[in-house]
Amino acid sequence: MAQWYGNIGKITLPTPFAVGDVNVYIVKGDTLTLVDAAIKTDETWEIFVHELKQLGYNPKDIEQVVITHHHPDHVGLLDYLEVPIIGHEYNKRWLIRDEEFMREYREFYSRLFDEAAVPQQLKTNIRKMEATLQFSSQRSLNLTVEEGMEIPGLPGWFVIETPGHAQSHISLIHQKKGIVIGGDHIFATQSSNPLFETPLIKNRLLFTSKCV
Numbered sequence: 001m002a003q004w005y006g007n008i009g010k011i012t013l014p015t016p017f018a019v020g021d022v023n024v025y026i027v028k029g030d031t032l033t034l035v036d037a038a039i040k041t042d043e044t045w046e047i048f049v050h051e052l053k054q055l056g057y058n059p060k061d062i063e064q065v066v067i068t069h070h071h072p073d074h075v076g077l078l079d080y081l082e083v084p085i086i087g088h089e090y091n092k093r094w095l096i097r098d099e100e101f102m103r104e105y106r107e108f109y110s111r112l113f114d115e116a117a118v119p120q121q122l123k124t125n126i127r128k129m130e131a132t133l134q135f136s137s138q139r140s141l142n143l144t145v146e147e148g149m150e151i152p153g154l155p156g157w158f159v160i161e162t163p164g165h166a167q168s169h170i171s172l173i174h175q176k177k178g179i180v181i182g183g184d185h186i187f188a189t190q191s192s193n194p195l196f197e198t199p200l201i202k203n204r205l206l207f208t209s210k211c212v
């Protein structure tokens with residue numbers, strides 16, 4: 001059920017992931033902004049449109065999207081929206097997913113599994129993780145933001161870089177109102193899970209077999 005909290009509208013949408021439902025937010029400012037975009041399925045889009053209507057808006061009213069991080073359950077519906085996308089620079093390669101990146105992605109997890117002595121039969125989980133990318137977006141960023149920047153069109157809303165759950169993760173803070181939109185940096189009922197990701201620096205290894 002969609003609900004307003006002051007100038008912020010919360011919409012809860014389903015996912016096929018263990019995380020269950022996810023929230024997206026409509027923020028009223030100079031520019032009507034959607035924060036995060038759930039997963040890419042027609043069913044999720046239909047529910048989103050229905051819930052958005054409960055808040056008094058149609059998809060065409062949305063003027064920009066800010067993504068807190070690159071995970072599929074935060075970017076999927078970008079494919080249905082033809083408006084500028086704002087996020088941290090580090091989202092880009094997860095959104096574009098070119099051949100080189102996907103090769104790095106597979107090599108990184110394969111090596112990580114080997115170094116952590118994960119049994120060979122469990123390596124199929126690498127493909128299962130990769131399969132979740134089908135729910136991600138094909139679009140990329142139009143504008144990048146970083147620590148301390150104010151979000152265009154949202155006076156008073158500033159970026160805090162909050163890597164850990166994802167390298168690309170940002171949270172949005174409105175200090176005067178005392179509000180934070182924390183993405184997956186803050187969960188309601190449990191601590192946020194840090195995730196292993198393909199390192200940003202090309203060919204850099206997260207683990208080595210030697211102590212240094």
Ligand SMILES: [Zn+2]
Nearest residue numbers: 069071165184
């Ligand atoms: Zn996430």
